[in-house]
Amino acid sequence: MSRRLLGVAITATLAVTLTGCGSGGSGSDNALEIWIRQAPDSDSAKTAVKLADAFTKASGVKTKVVALFDDFETKLNQQAAQKKLPDIVINDTAQLGNMHSQGWLREIDKASLAGGDKLSDRAWQAATGADGKFYGTPFSAQAFALIVRKDWREKVGMEPPKSWDDLAKLAQAFTQKDPDGNGKADTAGFVIPAGTKRGYASWYASSYIYGNGGDFIKGTGGGHFQATVNDPKTVEAVQYLQDQFCKAKTVNPGAVSNDTTVTHEVFEKGQGGIYLVGPYVLARFVKSIGTDKIEVLPLPKGPTGGPGTLGEGENVYLMAGSDQQDAQKKFAEFAISPEGQKIGMNKDANGAIVRLPVNTQVDMAGERQDPRWKVFQDAYANAVYAPPVPNWAPIRQDSADSINAVWADCSANVKTAMDQLNTKLTQELQSQKAS
């Protein structure tokens, strides 16, 4: 008994010592800690450091940039559990509900934010919570467009697609007519990240759904929503893509298991020729494939609706629990100012953290010479943001699981699957008290 007691005593003493060591206060240098969802040491992370340095120069506030990509939300959760959230987080607009429902975000007083009136209304939509208040400052916007292998399109002798039919025919030509001229049937039309990680299948399908006038859920007023994913227009869009996977077989092999990291490589390796994606990869593809080989074309509107693509971007979130509230606000004001936006745009080079500027006073054509950016900017005029439900993450994940299922199983009936998904989304809205 006494031996056991001794063991317990030693363990407890050491545990207390270690716990004591671990709980030393961090951030004692009092720098404004800025987290951004970008890979460490990437070009984008370097742009973020440039932005933070310029802010320090302008305001005298010290900053510390932390670039994290993998499991970003998991790491935020860990910080939240310790009640030590970073001061600023630059993250996807679609994460607003998720972070707000956890109580991580400070409300933004739009009227008192210097320069807040210079931001486009569409961009402010992306910073709106389920209660109609603002919980982030818009920082960067993006809409989606088709990045297409121009050299392939010219080789197969086809015009830029004007309708979904044209698009399907172009994909078929890319699949069957050996556009890379190597004598092998090793090319595909569409390059699709159709896996379920982070809800990619749903993310990709969104632009087709919005481009056909469909939707996942619709607001019914007063912070209430209704699932509409079995609407004929939505079903038609998912069916169009199922046909590409199953009937025309114009999608790159293995797409149903891929995320965007893999899909970018598939496009770069010349295994497929049509990639519906945001502008953030444009500079990368220009560099890796060759500027004369790629073009950016708008996604044609669907047969029964459109135009529209998914609208996305990043917000600057002022995190709760910070003891530097003034500095947080100053950073947000700097980030949306013309100077901050221009630094974030990084001209035509790789590593833009501002894809499309949200400040209406910034002339994008003056900053970027590449005219292909304009296609994305034009698409943004019809971009559709995820609706301000309390938490969009489970809705995107559930729809990704269902959409991935009908693309992976060619015998699956799209209408039935969308009916089932509609029931699931209705339950999810109920559990979020938003139905």
Next chain:
Amino acid sequence: MTSTLTPAPGRTATPHRRTKRVRWRGPLMAWLFLAPALLLFLYFKFIPMFVGLWKSFFKVQTFLGDEWLGLENYKTIISDADFAAAIWHSILLALGTTIGSLVLGLGFALLIEGPARYLWFVRTAAFLPVVTTMAAVAEVWRIMFHPADSGMLNTIIGWVGVDPQPWLASEHSSLWSIMLMSIWRGTPYDMMIFLAGLVGVDRTLYEAAAVDGASTWHRLRHITLPALRPVFWILFTLAAIRGLRVFVEVYVLTNGGPNGSSEVLMTLIYKLGFQKNDLGVASAGGIVLFLATLALTLIAQMLRRRQAR
């Protein structure tokens, strides 16, 4: 008087104190040596386990404070159809990987058993998959599984006239493909344990059997396999636990897809916790997985004891 009296009790007390010190020294040293490991276990394993158990009764809101739900999270996870499918996939994957690795591991162990000098090289080469990081292995296999004609595995099976397979891209073959990779990785580990077991087999039994005219198969069946029984039990237990906890290979290769065909318990729990941000339900799933692993281990131990009797 006092000078003679003072040392007297000291003299009688010293041996007593010495034996007491000696009695304490052994355990004290043992605990001191164990302490760093115990401390790490306590801090990184046991405390998080209990926190996980505690959180499974709450709606977890890391910043706002948790909301008590009782058994609600358990009801949610157990009634989830995806959870049942994930259990089935986990069991299938665990069984396939265990049996495949055991059979192949035993085969290889028998082939490369012996004192010959060159064998150290073969053993080292064969053991390499075990020491390679799982994430790296899975990434390489993902490239080899490329479902087009140009994919590496498809090229190889093409040499013997087999049509290209979709591997990970089809819901009918994704789980089997992951199993194939897991067997490739698990076999060398099992092989090494078998090799260690084979060293313990009494060589004179083989010689006696050979004198009696027993064939190789008879020697294997009546001497080697019975002698390896404890090794089999260790491997069964380890493989079953490993099989149920499988995560990295599935996460990297398919993330549970396509169409949920390779969703296992750990990927489902990860999805619930970190992609849907439902940490309470994910914790409940983790506890259910822990109980299942515990039950499986106890059953294996009971069977082993019964057989040992």
